[in-house]
Amino acid sequence: MKKLKCHCGQFKAEIRIDNLDKILRCNCSICKRKGAIMSMVKNEDFIIVEGEDKLSLYKFHTKVAKHYFCSICGIYTHHNPRSNPSMTGFNLGCIEDIDTFELEDIKINDGKNHPLDKN
Numbered sequence: 001m002k003k004l005k006c007h008c009g010q011f012k013a014e015i016r017i018d019n020l021d022k023i024l025r026c027n028c029s030i031c032k033r034k035g036a037i038m039s040m041v042k043n044e045d046f047i048i049v050e051g052e053d054k055l056s057l058y059k060f061h062t063k064v065a066k067h068y069f070c071s072i073c074g075i076y077t078h079h080n081p082r083s084n085p086s087m088t089g090f091n092l093g094c095i096e097d098i099d100t101f102e103l104e105d106i107k108i109n110d111g112k113n114h115p116l117d118k119n
């Protein structure tokens with residue numbers, strides 16, 4: 001179990017995860033701007049504890065992906081990706097006991113060339 005919180009602490013979640021098996025950054029237009037290092041769990045393993053009403057939701061392009069951030073401190077907390085809305089991606093920088101500067105083996109997700117944009 002990992003505890004996630006935004007910068008101001010109004011939003012809190014618990015994540016049912018033991019090992020971070022997938023650590024990634026993404027080069028899509030929004031992630032490029034956020035620069036966050038992320039991991040993923042199933043939606044049911046991302047449990048909002050407090051402050052759901054403080055979240056803002058941002059959607060763009062096909063409006064399928066849901067990008068959440070704290071409306072008070074502006075920090076990206078989590079999102080549901082368009083490629084798999086049953087998963088929650090979350091900001092490893094929001095987890096107190098993880099130093100994102102010590103993480104190794106960070107994969108780059110090629111969101112810039114999204115599979116659902118190819119036809």
Ligand SMILES: [Zn+2]
Nearest residue numbers: 006008070073
């Ligand atoms: Zn906040």
